[in-house]
Amino acid sequence: MNEYLKEILSASLAQFQLEESPEIQLEAPKTASHGDASTNVAMLLAKPLRNNPRAIAQQIVDELNYDKTRISSVEIAGPGFINFRYAEDYLYNQLEAIIKQGEHFGKTDSRAGQKIQIEFVSANPTGPLTVGHGRNAVLGDTVARLMEWTGAKVEREYYFNNAGRQMRVLGQSVQARYLEILGLDAEFPEGGYEGEYIKDIARELVANKGNELIDSEWSPFKEKAESAIFADIDGTLKRMNIHMDNHFNEFSLYESGDIDSVVSRLREKDLVYDADGATWFKTTEFGKEKDTVLIKSTGEPTYRLPDIAYHANKLDRGYDLCIDIFGADHIATYPDVLSGISALGYDPTKVDVVVYQFVTIVKDGKPFKMSTRKANFVTLDELMDEVGADVTRFFFLMRSPNTHLEFDIAQAKEAGEKNPVFYLQYAHARICSILRKAEEEYTFEHALDLKQLKENAETSLIKTLFKFPKAIQSAADAKEPHRLINFLNDVASAFTTFYHDCRIIGVEPELAQARIALAKTTALVLKNGLIILGITAPERM
RNA sequence: GACCCUUUAGUUCAACUGGAUAGAAUAGGAGCCUCCUAAGCUCUAGAUCUGGGUUCGAGUCCCGGAGGGGUCACCA
Numbered sequence A: 001m002n003e004y005l006k007e008i009l010s011a012s013l014a015q016f017q018l019e020e021s022p023e024i025q026l027e028a029p030k031t032a033s034h035g036d037a038s039t040n041v042a043m044l045l046a047k048p049l050r051n052n053p054r055a056i057a058q059q060i061v062d063e064l065n066y067d068k069t070r071i072s073s074v075e076i077a078g079p080g081f082i083n084f085r086y087a088e089d090y091l092y093n094q095l096e097a098i099i100k101q102g103e104h105f106g107k108t109d110s111r112a113g114q115k116i117q118i119e120f121v122s123a124n125p126t127g128p129l130t131v132g133h134g135r136n137a138v139l140g141d142t143v144a145r146l147m148e149w150t151g152a153k154v155e156r157e158y159y160f161n162n163a164g165r166q167m168r169v170l171g172q173s174v175q176a177r178y179l180e181i182l183g184l185d186a187e188f189p190e191g192g193y194e195g196e197y198i199k200d201i202a203r204e205l206v207a208n209k210g211n212e213l214i215d216s217e218w219s220p221f222k223e224k225a226e227s228a229i230f231a232d233i234d235g236t237l238k239r240m241n242i243h244m245d246n247h248f249n250e251f252s253l254y255e256s257g258d259i260d261s262v263v264s265r266l267r268e269k270d271l272v273y274d275a276d277g278a279t280w281f282k283t284t285e286f287g288k289e290k291d292t293v294l295i296k297s298t299g300e301p302t303y304r305l306p307d308i309a310y311h312a313n314k315l316d317r318g319y320d321l322c323i324d325i326f327g328a329d330h331i332a333t334y335p336d337v338l339s340g341i342s343a344l345g346y347d348p349t350k351v352d353v354v355v356y357q358f359v360t361i362v363k364d365g366k367p368f369k370m371s372t373r374k375a376n377f378v379t380l381d382e383l384m385d386e387v388g389a390d391v392t393r394f395f396f397l398m399r400s401p402n403t404h405l406e407f408d409i410a411q412a413k414e415a416g417e418k419n420p421v422f423y424l425q426y427a428h429a430r431i432c433s434i435l436r437k438a439e440e441e442y443t444f445e446h447a448l449d450l451k452q453l454k455e456n457a458e459t460s461l462i463k464t465l466f467k468f469p470k471a472i473q474s475a476a477d478a479k480e481p482h483r484l485i486n487f488l489n490d491v492a493s494a495f496t497t498f499y500h501d502c503r504i505i506g507v508e509p510e511l512a513q514a515r516i517a518l519a520k521t522t523a524l525v526l527k528n529g530l531i532i533l534g535i536t537a538p539e540r541m
Numbered sequence B: 001g002a003c004c005c006u007u008u009a010g011u012u013c014a015a016c017u018g019g020a021u022a023g024a025a026u027a028g029g030a031g032c033c034u035c036c037u038a039a040g041c042u043c044u045a046g047a048u049c050u051g052g053g054u055u056c057g058a059g060u061c062c063c064g065g066a067g068g069g070g071u072c073a074c075c076a
Helices: A002-016 A041-049 A053-062 A088-104 A129-150 A164-179 A195-209 A220-238 A251-255 A257-268 A304-316 A334-343 A379-396 A410-417 A420-439 A454-466 A467-477 A483-502 A509-533
Strands: A037-039 A071-077 A079-085 A115-119 A153-160 A248-251 A270-276 A278-281 A292-295 A322-326 A351-356 A359-363 A366-368 A405-408
Touching: A002 A037, A002 A041, A002 A053, A037 A351, A037 A379, A041 A053, A041 A079, A053 A071, A053 A079, A071 A467, A079 A088, A079 A270, A088 A454, A088 A509, A115 A129, A129 A322, A129 A359, A129 A379, A129 A467, A164 A195, A164 A220, A195 A220, A220 A270, A220 A405, A248 A251, A251 A257, A251 A304, A257 A270, A257 A304, A257 A334, A270 A351, A278 A334, A292 A304, A304 A366, A334 A351, A359 A467, A379 A420, A379 A509, A405 A509, A420 A509, A454 A483, A454 A509, A467 A509
Parallel strands: A115 A153, A115 A322, A153 A248, A322 A351, A359 A405
Antiparallel strands: A037 A079, A071 A079, A270 A278, A278 A292, A359 A366
């Protein structure tokens, strides 16, 4: 429709014989009384034409030839907006087209043929996933779904590191608990992991292996801990409706020689030098104030180096776009990674990042700091035990990624009845219930006649429904799932208005038939929307 | 100190990227179930941190100021 409007508008603009015609922008006005589509083109022309915008708008409208079966009225309003109202026939055609598309309605092909990789969660296996990881996990998975709905082929990847000091301390923590259980002296490592889950892992070892390991060093404990914790993480993700396609071990970058190769390739380009016993990357060449250490004087790389190697590896795998989901704490490293890969000759625009601000946990009315090590955290599993997976996902998605999310545990727990996710699910369940009843009540003999839908509540519901693909598109492009939630709220709200104003059961069969078709389409949109959010669409509540 | 994010109704968030009368949800006040699900609906009350600037038009862009969060290690 917008294409059509642009066409007729630019035909009319020909009268001004402009050297350079302005870009015609169309938008959906906020208030329904301003029509269904609107353009500000007359205001943009006010300056070059030295005339007041309303007069210009009048001239444009006078020369406008439009198809009455698509546009029912054109008005000039406010400072010089030109407002269009869709013709009813157009609405019926649109609705019919949606019905034809069926369960695929909402999909677009704007990213058809693209291979997109999304890396998220990426928590090292040192403990259960916390509420803090939840935002990352849910955001990543939902962005992935949005990309799929706009036509891309998506792979979800979990990047982890199971080597290094953290993991050693983890192994030693399990070891200490193991020895304690067996009644032996044990020294708990400094900065060790104090959580109850460590004891659980130790208990399991005692149950399976008895005292076989009392003289062992820490590494078998680390391995046991790692596999137990990964199993736990996978379980949590599964519960949240998240499935990873790949797990990528950072260590493999060392084994394959990718790390060394990155350093030598950068060295060839004279972007790496040695000083003070360390190896430095000339980030000053990329506009930073200081150069950055890639390899410490101890011989260990800093995390930037494997990150660069990892991104190079991803791009070598042939993705058109790699999306990283990062917490705000990682934002500082991101430019270095981009500098690194562009120095290596990759296209940095193929790497994109979604930064989300931190989740502040509010417990007992006070914010508090979480630490995996100290075990004073709230796990995602605990949260889902309290409020369920649907509410958990919804909670993380309903706000823009770049706002600080305040997660009040008490509020989330009591949210059960008042949580906005139920508003959407309830609308869906209610439609299903009506459809079940209608099936018993009616058998239709005539072809569907959508022209029966004449009430305001009906036409405005139709108009809302056909914005669905656009809503998905905009949420996907911006990588902001909350936009889809806002849209679905509009759908649910437009439906309840319709539900209250227009009875479905008990009216003439032809009208009932048309209203059933509209209700079905609404249910479809809600269901597809909830699928993208990874939330169930119940048929009964 | 430098950089990034942020400041909108009592509270938690929106505002299609510069558009028209700033929307929801919850807190409050008033109503609505012999009627397809009241987890709902209809009223009502309530907000752009503070100065300047840019233009037809600013919550949105620019400059200054004030609050909150984060990052600035040869920690990951």
